[in-house]
Amino acid sequence: MTVSFNKRDPIYLQVMHYFKRLIVSGELLPGEEMPSRRQLANELKINPNTVQRAYSEMEEQRLIHTEPNRPSRITEDPVVLEQLKNEWLKQAMTTFISAIQPLDISLNELVPLLEEKMKTRKKDDK
Amino acid sequence: MIELKNVHKRFGRKKVLDGISFTANKSEITCLVGVNGVGKTTILNAIMNLTPINKGDITIDGKKMHANLYNKVAFIPDVAIMLPSMTVHEAMDFMKDYYSTWNSKRAKEIVRFFRLNISDTISELSKGNQAKVNLLMGLALDVDYILMDEPFSGIDIFTREQITDVFSSRLVEDRGVLITTHEIMDIEHLIDKVVLLDNGKIYKEFNAEEMRETEGKSVVDVMREVYNG
Amino acid sequence: MxxxxxxxxxxxxxxxxxxxxxxxxxxxxxxxxxxxxxxxxxxxxxxxxxxxxxxxxxxxxxxxxxxxxxxxxxxxxxxxxxxxxxxxxxxxxxxxxxxxxxxxxxxxxxxxxxxxxxxxxxxxxxxxxxxxxxxxxxxxxxxxxxxxxxxxxxxxxxxxxxxxxxxxxxxxxxxxxxxxxxxxEPNYFLILIVGATVLLVMFTLILMERSFASKGILFGIGYAMVALAIVLFPLFLSDIFNNNYLIYGSELVIIEVVLMIIVSISSLFTSRYLINNKITV
Incomplete structure (x- = not known):
């Protein structure tokens, strides 16, 4: 597990982002165990208090849940998972839209290009 | 909590500490950063009652430093402090003899973590391994606070990585850590609190994560502003 | 154990x-x-x-x-x-x-x-x-x-x-x-007291130097001279007063022992103060 953090954004947000990505991509399955806080801090080489903060935030957002004296687990709540995926997509689209903002391009022109891109991505995956 | 209140210290006519006040909390890693000068080391020495101060107060959980507190606060200076003629094993025995908080099990763990050979004589160790022996003597104590002076100075990159690992490992656990350094880059992600020091004064004291969250600045950004501005 | x-x-x-x-x-x-x-x-x-x-x-x-x-x-x-x-x-x-x-x-x-x-x-x-x-x-x-x-x-x-x-x-x-x-001889204990006093004063001097550096050496020399003067003073009493019967030999011994013990104890207290509060690594 290696993550390169940037130095100007709060680390706890970067840790959360990292886990959200693992969840939406299915690399972490619903109900799966999370690493312990200490273990994660050690692996990512970051401050344990920061990991604690990230976990608390994720608990608040119900992405993970923790029973006393047990490791935290990824949520199995379909509503939360759906919400996370939507949020992720919304975020990505916002970024995409703002990136193409300077270009004068219509939706009709854009759709085939997107389809093309999606196809090649699927090919690359195979 | 280690608390310094208005600490002054002179060496002859030279003011080394000119009204220093800050706190280092338990379960936090506090980093004393200064570009140069003797101030940082003097602060740690003064906390450990290894050098007198001219004015001010230093307390550890509300108490002044005294003999028994050395069981609760460990100091790892950046010079070798065990007898050069001792083997690592003998040095560990020496610690065990005097410190009620010496944790033999953890000591063994640290020896393995640093890949030290306990039958080696200290004087024959490389600088990096001497630094590791120093760390071993401090980290194997079940203390509430650990003070480290320039743990990264003058050692090779691999040792540096190992020492960096210590901060996020079980070896530090929930203890309060106070370290001094002039090279913050490697450990920016590891520390909670930063205390910027120059010319015997404190320029800024802040929480690194809060600084990133509220001002979007890295620790180095803040240092640049403070020291260049 | x-x-x-x-x-x-x-x-x-x-x-x-x-x-x-x-x-x-x-x-x-x-x-x-x-x-x-x-x-x-x-x-x-x-x-x-x-x-x-x-x-x-x-x-x-x-x-x-x-x-x-x-x-x-x-x-x-x-x-x-x-x-x-x-x-x-x-x-x-x-x-x-x-x-x-x-x-x-x-x-x-x-x-x-x-x-x-x-x-x-x-x-x-x-x-x-x-x-x-x-x-x-x-x-x-x-x-x-x-x-x-x-x-x-x-x-x-x-x-x-x-x-x-x-x-x-x-x-x-x-x-x-x-x-x-x-x-x-039975008065061997006197020699031990002299030895112990000398060593205590010497240790105090060293701790003064370790605490105050070169200034400490001056303090130390001053301290040693005062200690020496206190201990030697009674030996010259008879000369000073030009009276050989001022104190008897046995009394002189007691006075000397008391003075040396005073010097030793003050050295111990000074040393304790220095090593606890003033010493520098």
Missing amino acids: KKSLSPLLKLTNFELSRLSKFLFTLMGLTVLANLVGYIYIPMKFMDKINKFTIESSATTEEVLNSLGTLSFYDVTMSLWIVAPIAIGVSGLLFYSIFIWYREWFGKNTFAYRLLMLPVSRMTLFFSKFIVIFIGIFTLISTQIVSLFIGYPIVSAIVDSTYFSSLGLIESMYMHPLFLILFPL
């Missing part, structure tokens, strides 16, 4: 093990030099006797008249016995200073570790103090044992005709050094 041992005992034992090499060297030197003296001096003497006897074909009486006898005392006054004592005394004097400074100026700064031990810092002080005295007594015992070995050696080498009837114990009592160093 180890934990229950008092820190003072542990530290003294530790200091002793650090002294041992130096001490063994001094002991070895003493025994070796003494042995040479026990053998070489009587042999040289017998050589002289034999040569004289042969060259001038003198009678025993004539030889005795011109060369005299050799006593064990003569042997103990030779450099072979006196020099190792001088070396031992100066060696331990040197060690009394070295025992502190090596913690700062050794290859590693062991002073950090010692001052951070969770024991009262005066324990360090006392362990060093005790170890110097262990060194002193060890060397004295070595010298005494050596004399007991030396006497039969000398008497075996020297022809009984030419060997003075002066015994071993009598030789000791005549010897100016043994009279001070060995517990021969």
Whole structure:
């Protein structure tokens, strides 16, 4: 597990982002165990208090849940998972839209290009 | 909590500490950063009652430093402090003899973590391994606070990585850590609190994560502003 | 079990093990030099006797008249016995200073570790103090044992005709050094008190230097001079008042003992203050 953090954004947000990505991509399955806080801090080489903060935030957002004296687990709540995926997509689209903002391009022109891109991505995956 | 209140210290006519006040909390890693000068080391020495101060107060959980507190606060200076003629094993025995908080099990763990050979004589160790022996003597104590002076100075990159690992490992656990350094880059992600020091004064004291969250600045950004501005 | 041992005992034992090499060297030197003296001096003497006897074909009486006898005392006054004592005394004097400074100026700064031990810092002080005295007594015992070995050696080498009837114990009592160093007289305790006071003042001086650097040396010299003046003052009372009957000898001894104890105690308190509050690594 290696993550390169940037130095100007709060680390706890970067840790959360990292886990959200693992969840939406299915690399972490619903109900799966999370690493312990200490273990994660050690692996990512970051401050344990920061990991604690990230976990608390994720608990608040119900992405993970923790029973006393047990490791935290990824949520199995379909509503939360759906919400996370939507949020992720919304975020990505916002970024995409703002990136193409300077270009004068219509939706009709854009759709085939997107389809093309999606196809090649699927090919690359195979 | 280690608390310094208005600490002054002179060496002859030279003011080394000119009204220093800050706190280092338990379960936090506090980093004393200064570009140069003797101030940082003097602060740690003064906390450990290894050098007198001219004015001010230093307390550890509300108490002044005294003999028994050395069981609760460990100091790892950046010079070798065990007898050069001792083997690592003998040095560990020496610690065990005097410190009620010496944790033999953890000591063994640290020896393995640093890949030290306990039958080696200290004087024959490389600088990096001497630094590791120093760390071993401090980290194997079940203390509430650990003070480290320039743990990264003058050692090779691999040792540096190992020492960096210590901060996020079980070896530090929930203890309060106070370290001094002039090279913050490697450990920016590891520390909670930063205390910027120059010319015997404190320029800024802040929480690194809060600084990133509220001002979007890295620790180095803040240092640049403070020291260049 | 180890934990229950008092820190003072542990530290003294530790200091002793650090002294041992130096001490063994001094002991070895003493025994070796003494042995040479026990053998070489009587042999040289017998050589002289034999040569004289042969060259001038003198009678025993004539030889005795011109060369005299050799006593064990003569042997103990030779450099072979006196020099190792001088070396031992100066060696331990040197060690009394070295025992502190090596913690700062050794290859590693062991002073950090010692001052951070969770024991009262005066324990360090006392362990060093005790170890110097262990060194002193060890060397004295070595010298005494050596004399007991030396006497039969000398008497075996020297022809009984030419060997003075002066015994071993009598030789000791005549010897100016043994009279001070060995517990021969009841007032030996005075010498111990003098020794302890000197060592305490010296340690205080060292701690002053360690606390205040060069300024400390000045304080230290001042302190030592005041201490010396206090202790020596009564000795000159009769001169000052030009009255030899002002105080009796026995009273003078009591006054001196009291003054030395006062100097010792004030040195202990000063040292405690310095080592607890002022010392710098």
